[in-house]
Amino acid sequence: MIKGMRGLSFKEDLIFEKSREGAKGYSLPKLDVPKADPAKTIDKKFLREGKIGLPEVSEVDVIRHFTKISLWNYAVDYGLYPLGSCTMKYNPKINEITSSLPGFADAHPYQPYSISQGALELMYNLEKALMEITGFSRVSLHPAAGAHGELVGMMLIRRYLEDQGNPRKKVLIPDSAHGTNPASAAICGYEAVELKSNSEGMLSLSDLEAALDKDVAALMLTNPNTLGVFEKNIKKICEMVHKVGGQVYMDGANMNALMGIMKPGKSGVDVLHLNLHKTFSTPHGGGGPGSGPVAVAKHLAPYIPKPVIEKNDKGEFYLDYNPEKSIGRVRSFNSNFAILVRAYTYILSCGSDGLKESTEHAVANANYIRKKLSKYYDLPYETSTLHEIIFSDKIQEKFGVTTKDIAKRLLDLGYHPPTIYFPLIVHGALMIEPTESESKQELDGFIEAMIQIAQEAEKEPEKCTEAPHNTVVGRLDEVTAARTPILKWEPEKE
Amino acid sequence: MIKGMRGLSFKEDLIFEKSREGAKGYSLPKLDVPKADPAKTIDKKFLREGKIGLPEVSEVDVIRHFTKISLWNYAVDYGLYPLGSCTMKYNPKINEITSSLPGFADAHPYQPYSISQGALELMYNLEKALMEITGFSRVSLHPAAGAHGELVGMMLIRRYLEDQGNPRKKVLIPDSAHGTNPASAAICGYEAVELKSNSEGMLSLSDLEAALDKDVAALMLTNPNTLGVFEKNIKKICEMVHKVGGQVYMDGANMNALMGIMKPGKSGVDVLHLNLHKTFSTPHGGGGPGSGPVAVAKHLAPYIPKPVIEKNDKGEFYLDYNPEKSIGRVRSFNSNFAILVRAYTYILSCGSDGLKESTEHAVANANYIRKKLSKYYDLPYETSTLHEIIFSDKIQEKFGVTTKDIAKRLLDLGYHPPTIYFPLIVHGALMIEPTESESKQELDGFIEAMIQIAQEAEKEPEKCTEAPHNTVVGRLDEVTAARTPILKWEPEKE
Amino acid sequence: MKYLPNSGKEFDEILKEIGVGSVDELFKVIPEELRLTKPLDLPEGKSEVEVLDILRNLSDKTAGVSKYSSFLGAGAYNHYVPTTVGSLISRAEFYTAYTPYQPEVSQGTLLAMFEYQTMMCHLTGMEIANASLYDGASATAEAVLMADRIQRKKNKIVMSEGIHPEYLETVKTYLWNLPIEIVTVPLQADGSTDMNALKNAADDSTAIIMAQSPNFFGVIENIEAIAGAAKEKKILFGQIITEVYSLGMLKAPGAFGVDIVVGEAQSMGNKLNYGGPYLGFIATTDDLKRQLPGRLIGMTKDNRDQRGFVITLSTREQHIRREKATSNICTNEALCATMAAIHMSTIGEAGVKEVAEHCHSKAVYAHQALEKTGKVKFPHSGPYFNEFVVDVGKNGKDIVEKLTEKKIIAGFPLIYYYPERENQILMAFTELNTKEQIDRLAAELGGAL
Amino acid sequence: MKYLPNSGKEFDEILKEIGVGSVDELFKVIPEELRLTKPLDLPEGKSEVEVLDILRNLSDKTAGVSKYSSFLGAGAYNHYVPTTVGSLISRAEFYTAYTPYQPEVSQGTLLAMFEYQTMMCHLTGMEIANASLYDGASATAEAVLMADRIQRKKNKIVMSEGIHPEYLETVKTYLWNLPIEIVTVPLQADGSTDMNALKNAADDSTAIIMAQSPNFFGVIENIEAIAGAAKEKKILFGQIITEVYSLGMLKAPGAFGVDIVVGEAQSMGNKLNYGGPYLGFIATTDDLKRQLPGRLIGMTKDNRDQRGFVITLSTREQHIRREKATSNICTNEALCATMAAIHMSTIGEAGVKEVAEHCHSKAVYAHQALEKTGKVKFPHSGPYFNEFVVDVGKNGKDIVEKLTEKKIIAGFPLIYYYPERENQILMAFTELNTKEQIDRLAAELGGAL
Ligand SMILES: Cc1ncc(COP(=O)(O)O)c(C=O)c1O
Numbered sequence A, B: 001m002i003k004g005m006r007g008l009s010f011k012e013d014l015i016f017e018k019s020r021e022g023a024k025g026y027s028l029p030k031l032d033v034p035k036a037d038p039a040k041t042i043d044k045k046f047l048r049e050g051k052i053g054l055p056e057v058s059e060v061d062v063i064r065h066f067t068k069i070s071l072w073n074y075a076v077d078y079g080l081y082p083l084g085s086c087t088m089k090y091n092p093k094i095n096e097i098t099s100s101l102p103g104f105a106d107a108h109p110y111q112p113y114s115i116s117q118g119a120l121e122l123m124y125n126l127e128k129a130l131m132e133i134t135g136f137s138r139v140s141l142h143p144a145a146g147a148h149g150e151l152v153g154m155m156l157i158r159r160y161l162e163d164q165g166n167p168r169k170k171v172l173i174p175d176s177a178h179g180t181n182p183a184s185a186a187i188c189g190y191e192a193v194e195l196k197s198n199s200e201g202m203l204s205l206s207d208l209e210a211a212l213d214k215d216v217a218a219l220m221l222t223n224p225n226t227l228g229v230f231e232k233n234i235k236k237i238c239e240m241v242h243k244v245g246g247q248v249y250m251d252g253a254n255m256n257a258l259m260g261i262m263k264p265g266k267s268g269v270d271v272l273h274l275n276l277h278k279t280f281s282t283p284h285g286g287g288g289p290g291s292g293p294v295a296v297a298k299h300l301a302p303y304i305p306k307p308v309i310e311k312n313d314k315g316e317f318y319l320d321y322n323p324e325k326s327i328g329r330v331r332s333f334n335s336n337f338a339i340l341v342r343a344y345t346y347i348l349s350c351g352s353d354g355l356k357e358s359t360e361h362a363v364a365n366a367n368y369i370r371k372k373l374s375k376y377y378d379l380p381y382e383t384s385t386l387h388e389i390i391f392s393d394k395i396q397e398k399f400g401v402t403t404k405d406i407a408k409r410l411l412d413l414g415y416h417p418p419t420i421y422f423p424l425i426v427h428g429a430l431m432i433e434p435t436e437s438e439s440k441q442e443l444d445g446f447i448e449a450m451i452q453i454a455q456e457a458e459k460e461p462e463k464c465t466e467a468p469h470n471t472v473v474g475r476l477d478e479v480t481a482a483r484t485p486i487l488k489w490e491p492e493k494e
Numbered sequence C, D: 001m002k003y004l005p006n007s008g009k010e011f012d013e014i015l016k017e018i019g020v021g022s023v024d025e026l027f028k029v030i031p032e033e034l035r036l037t038k039p040l041d042l043p044e045g046k047s048e049v050e051v052l053d054i055l056r057n058l059s060d061k062t063a064g065v066s067k068y069s070s071f072l073g074a075g076a077y078n079h080y081v082p083t084t085v086g087s088l089i090s091r092a093e094f095y096t097a098y099t100p101y102q103p104e105v106s107q108g109t110l111l112a113m114f115e116y117q118t119m120m121c122h123l124t125g126m127e128i129a130n131a132s133l134y135d136g137a138s139a140t141a142e143a144v145l146m147a148d149r150i151q152r153k154k155n156k157i158v159m160s161e162g163i164h165p166e167y168l169e170t171v172k173t174y175l176w177n178l179p180i181e182i183v184t185v186p187l188q189a190d191g192s193t194d195m196n197a198l199k200n201a202a203d204d205s206t207a208i209i210m211a212q213s214p215n216f217f218g219v220i221e222n223i224e225a226i227a228g229a230a231k232e233k234k235i236l237f238g239q240i241i242t243e244v245y246s247l248g249m250l251k252a253p254g255a256f257g258v259d260i261v262v263g264e265a266q267s268m269g270n271k272l273n274y275g276g277p278y279l280g281f282i283a284t285t286d287d288l289k290r291q292l293p294g295r296l297i298g299m300t301k302d303n304r305d306q307r308g309f310v311i312t313l314s315t316r317e318q319h320i321r322r323e324k325a326t327s328n329i330c331t332n333e334a335l336c337a338t339m340a341a342i343h344m345s346t347i348g349e350a351g352v353k354e355v356a357e358h359c360h361s362k363a364v365y366a367h368q369a370l371e372k373t374g375k376v377k378f379p380h381s382g383p384y385f386n387e388f389v390v391d392v393g394k395n396g397k398d399i400v401e402k403l404t405e406k407k408i409i410a411g412f413p414l415i416y417y418y419p420e421r422e423n424q425i426l427m428a429f430t431e432l433n434t435k436e437q438i439d440r441l442a443a444e445l446g447g448a449l
């Protein structure tokens, strides 16, 4: 069954447009100390005068405003959200409960260790679990997202190489890599050098060989890569990079294809980041917060960001603020802790058996879609894939229907589109990652929709090129948005 | 701004249709005691064999199913819900938090008093607050809803009259009364006698006089009545009923028009029920649960249902299971406690000042609508009204547009319709109660929509008669539903 | 905190538009003498922070059973509720909607109710089930009133003394005012209803026989025999159930020809809530549907030939039928039923059976563990599902209070309702009671005796 | 508990359809030698009941500050969060959505972000604000990198020592690998940045001056003077704010010509969460917008001429610009920003000012109460908003631990970052600290000294 249809929706103004002078949505306890006159201690010129410009609305206004606009979103709890690389798996409800337990939610990062043992123990245990899952020697939970993890990983490599005598200059990055890879390398002071993928969608060993020299600090490799293809030469690749004294960084955004099946740490990789908000089921929140722990081989362990969690002889947990070789701080406080609670909950729930089965289901689901849709959509790479599959719009383009049109038409039919136009090396890419969270029923609905679109592209292309029709807004003009940016609300001038 | 528009919605099967053998949405801890074989102690013929017939689905299936179908509902958190008599006011979010505090949510009704003092204190305090608000001598929190309160109220009257020597036979009920009034009287073994309203929409004193005799056990009066009209002769009415030895029962469903303004207990009334799920902001939950406390004058206090809450010398709260004259139990355990927590929270939040202001805003809002719409819709009674206003479809009917059509068209425009065809004495009634929760903005949107409908009725009546157009389902065939009732799901036979 | 969206300015505009000079004018229709001249004697409104403080404080003065080892049942059970229930029920679309009188914008509630009805039919083995009643006790009273309507000329009700005492009391209160006689039937030594006494009590003037199984004392009744006796005399038979999880193990009442199944479905996804709101249910056979109290949801089509759901058979209900309605019920327990539907969907076919198996196994284990202490007796020998009576040889209330100090709530002291059972405690076991809790119960109880 | 909707049967069907005999075949592309031969060394999966038990247990071993009288601030503040925030943010539509790459089905997130951007502009007095960065510290590093891009030829950064030590450290870590020099400027006796030293440090090669106000020690800096000095030398000036509620009382940085305002907006509706996730923010002037890191939401029209919102200026971002992007950030803190938007909508214009007033009044009261004990000193005389340093004359860490036993968390012992401030405690006051709490702090602290 194709899900999409039309129904009742609601218009809604901006919260500023609902503002009425004197309306109030809060109340505070009466001030129980004398009201201080700030002008007594603070120079008047530093005191605010006049309006700030925040809304003045009541509680019911706030509730209705955000409730109604929330209905304009698509969400994992509505259905399949097959964004390749983004791993939009289902977010178990228990995670939301554990992460808001009062001991966690109300804990101040600087409160004494004596009253923080549970939180510290959780972080300690999570580190250990991630070490086991990835096969590495140490994990840092600091990074706030995947890209942050990449940056930290590159910093670790740089500091390590520096200690070896030379930080080097270049980082090799396959052309299929996520944009954050070169950006992270750049912030770390490296020149990003692109490596072409071969016809199998893998890193070419000969190209790699050609690129490797003493200036190479690292190779950043995603595995399975963003084509869903496992870099089967990974061991060899690591050996080659190590031979010239470089390090191998693995982007672990696709760990959902590997958990319980193989450990990157055992394939020669030196450092890896995880996206807890992908592989470990923490919700994406419309773009964050996430968490991007970094797992490292033994030689990099001394460099991880501070503070680090340790356990003393008495079994008490504490933070070591001054580990000797640490690269230093990469953020304030300890971590995106509430995200860690969710990931830890997930690991406990799934367990050893469940994590592996998740991987198996994720890969099976992706291959099922591959099988079912390859009659209708062009498959740019024939190579076997794991947890995601990339099609292109080659067939539909002939009828004037592009990837974007396919995506917009999918909205009408009630499904979130796949990741589009990424990886960049596939023209008009449609990158589909169903994850293990989808039932065959849901996949079949999506497949049916995709087939319908393939047929429409041929017979009634306008259905696609003019899509979406069902959504509260139609296709949005992104060009004008960028050309004359309106980045904040202003009352309409009449 | 009229709110309604069309947008993306989702089809969804029944949960049974999503069931797949072997799918699971739960997991239990491993059984830590030996697995007992029931056949050892229970005669086999009493043991279940084969399937129960419950769904087999996963957690994500459950979440998506109920999330998606929830989107087919209109809710107070979407906007105005002007159901007259039902008082759909906004439900403050704090109520949901306090009512799910662990000490309340996980408390067993039979747990020892020593560990239940907080819950008992809350009930005790709530009784006191409701006594103050209504002006009565005692309150019973047992009734689970308004109608239950009515029944209990009538039982109190009957038991009291019995103790006076004669339970009597008849209960007088104005024709404008809610259906629960005669139904409650009937269950209590009384004959319901209807009294006609006069041209002002009030109880006619002469008709009352004529109906009063020694067989009259009680008059059930709603005040303000369901026309929104205050029975200004209430004192006189009570005197008249009392004179023949009858009792006066007041349906307090409309207390939102009186809180902080007048106390029914001081107007001569003997017993009153409240709807906490109306006046005291507890959510309606798609039809319940509610709570319908009964407030009584002194002479009825000894009769209230058991158990009753008391406080001993040490200031400890307990339940008296055996008050001598109690009518007995009317339900299991103590009350719809979680609803009481919400109502108590609301009373604390609003306070003396807030309750009164709520009433004022509720009445002002209703009169604002009255003023704005009386040019477009027929006003069957000219009498001043308080918190609700009744129009009829007299003007629109001429164009073939009935109350039902107006209601269905309102759905398209994004507003929940008023209560329709009630009170029964108004032909094609539209009973509008905005409550105090609505801003002028929201009222203006509704008024605009109502005016548009009035115009459509004249110019394009099919827009109304064929409405709703925007909702996921169109007008439903209620006649067939009642003629050949399908009351449970059965797999389609092919 | 006031929940008034209109600012002072807007409020003034509204008054001006209405044409009144002050808000008091709006209340002129209320005679002066009745209007309050001073504010209600209640504290002033408080902020969220303060109200939360007060309520948290009260909650802290009340122990949730999850902080204890609790063996309380007696009609309200502490079961595992999956996180799906709380997560979904907190959607405003469910909890801030009204009764689905406008079906086109209420399909969510209507479908959930329809699914709930279907699940209750499957659990009980009956043909139709309504969309909820207040609670088990009042639902039982409704069942009796229903039988009285069906069996117009019969004016006697026979009730087993194995029925929950509060349900019995409630029925008595409801029937006090009506010309219906109630006859109760005692239990025999094994704890089940005395069949001879029942057969003697039930005669041609009997409208319905009511029995609970598992009964209040945990004993599984011989439903087959009671149903047989009722059928023989053309009397209706109504079975009460307070622990619906028993239906995961026991044969559905429908299989024995029970006419009305009624009771409390709190076990399905509803929290203990210090006694309410809970979920009264009633299920019956197709031919009795027009006498059923309460709301029913039916399937139908819309004018676009799509499937849809509506409130149906409402000519039974008070808003149409007034004093001739099958019940005065209006607001029911829809949200509790929705929770039950979510619960039963999540736990599902396998889960309901597995939970039942766990409950039973824990009870059997506890029975053995308590027996081993050598300090208690079991007054009833009849089969049980997850609840049984223990005679502790001393005042049960005292013993329960004593153990409460050790963080164990041993059960319900029967003395509250049965003076003759002074030394007896009713104990219930669910999947949430661990072996360790039960061992501790046996040890501490043994120690206290 | 496994979150796998497909039953065994369906899974087999899928494998069959794919054409593999077993699931292992799907992994054949991974070299045999890399494939695990034994399960991960982790416990087996657990049920919800067990997992909740474990996590509750860990939570119970961690005290939320609400169970204490807490005077901790230092970059993370315990403010009142209205119930609207939790209630709305738990809507799956917000928290289970991805980055709004498909704007037609993401207008909810996009509009919330657009509103958040607007509010941050108003609070800071700046022209544009982005849709969030990770946290205050990394946001500060981003601001410095931004300045470096703008002032291409300048390679020096001047930073006040009044900046949060963790922010300073983070900037150092970020810049370690780049050819940028960091010069820090000490504070003067009153606790504010030494203006002479600052003027000396800032020269033609300086890209940006960074200062925090109120600074880490709670002292309000002379933003006007610093901005003036920066302007004079054509240097950018970036102000860091960790307690955005101060903006309810203090003049917006924009009014002083600050170029970049950056920091931590956790105070707006975000829980303490033991340190994260929080809400990094950055705001700047219109002419610098193309150098801004992170996501920006813009208003536009759809093909039906309706208003709508999209991610915009994304040519700055890594997914388009790769190594030339203004930042590597991808996932940000959108949900935290949504919480802030809900918070600022609920608290609103009047509330933000009133909360600020309460915070300040409590701090002033506490200052007096502590002074009265006669046992403490205040090292800094500069003006403060809601936070100040107290010298307790003994090791601050010891004192904090001592008071913790009395359910008071007196503040942050500065010795963690400043060995020379061994006896100093940084104390913060918010609207949630009652007079009674403050009186107890003064009494107990007095007693402990
Ligand atoms: C392959 C890959 N690498 C890195 C990232 C960056 O992760 P984050 O968005 O958490 O910063 C992503 C995120 O989409 C990704 O898909």
Ligand SMILES: Cc1ncc(COP(=O)(O)O)c(C=O)c1O
Pocket (backbone or CB within 6 Å): B085, B086, B145, B146, B147, B148, B178, B180, B181, B222, B226, B251, B253, B254, B275, B290, B291, B292, C329, C330, C331
């Ligand atoms: C006037 C009036 N009386 C009584 C009732 C019955 O209350 P409840 O639905 O809580 O049983 C209602 C409910 O709509 C009502 O409006």
